[in-house]
Amino acid sequence: MEYVVSHIPQGTACNRRSAYKMIPTTITIHNTGNPSSTARNERDWLTNPSNARQASFHIVVDERQAIECIPLIENAWHAGDGSGVNSGNRTSIGIEICESGNYAKTLDNAAELVAKMLKERGWGTDRLRRHFDWSGKICPRLMYDGGNWTGWKTFVASVDAKLKPKEDVRMPEEVAVQVDGKKVGVGEIKDGVTKVPVRLVAEAFGANVLWDAKTRTVNITKKEAV
Incomplete structure (x- = not known):
């Protein structure tokens, strides 16, 4: 996802x-409330002369990019709870999630962005807020689900999953298998366990190997002396 810094000018209407x-x-999550608008459209609306609203936001995200519209060390008017020093407007970064296009991709982009921002600040998902938490407005509206907030819970879980470190997936290390100094094949070491091909080793010692598919058993028997 492309991250674009395009701050609106100081003195904007x-x-x-x-x-x-x-x-x-904290970080506050919103939906744009416009099902046909992109991140660029939303950014440009902030400086559109026909826009008579005071509302603003820090970042807007769609399926392709995120645009930072106001520096994250300045306030924006997004929480609907006034201008008090402890208000959401004065203490929270506002992120607008677009509703147009591939919404699933947009949500994933937003979760990725938010996880990165939380990680940079040493925060967890307990720092996330809904617009609803500040002013009671049903927003982010597409996460509301009739008051169950199912979408919100799913979004927070997605962010949380992205915060967790990815497992260190290590490829098995190949090792040579020798019997009486003669190489009979290769095995592997994975997670501290050495695995070797039992048939090759057993047959190198002159044993018979039979696989019983019904009982899922490997039977190794010594060859009778002639």
Whole structure:
């Protein structure tokens, strides 16, 4: 996902970038409420002369990119809870999730972005907020599910999964298998366990090897002396 920094100018109409300094303590998630708008459309709406709303946000995400519209150390007007120093507007980074296009991809991009931001700050998903948490507005609306907030729980779980370190997947290490100094094949070491091909080893010692598929048993028997 492309990350673009395209800050709206200070002095933008309706005080959308008031430039109050902010030390963020949470990240607030929104839906744009516009099913046909892209991240670029939303960014450009902030400076559109016909826009008469004071509302603004820090970052907007769609299926292709994320655009940072206001520096993350300044406030934006996104939480709907006034201008008090402890308000969401003054303490939280606002992220708008677009509703257009491939919404599943957009959600994954948003989860990836949010996980990265949390990790950079040493935060967990307990720092995530809904617009609803600040002002009671049903937003992010596509996560509401009639009040069950199923989509919200799924989103938080997705972010949490991306925060967890990926397992160190190691390829098995190949080892040579020798019997009486003669190489009879190769085995492997994985997770501290050495595995060798039993048939090759047994037959090198002159034994018979039979596989019983019904009982899933390998039978090794000594060859009778002639």
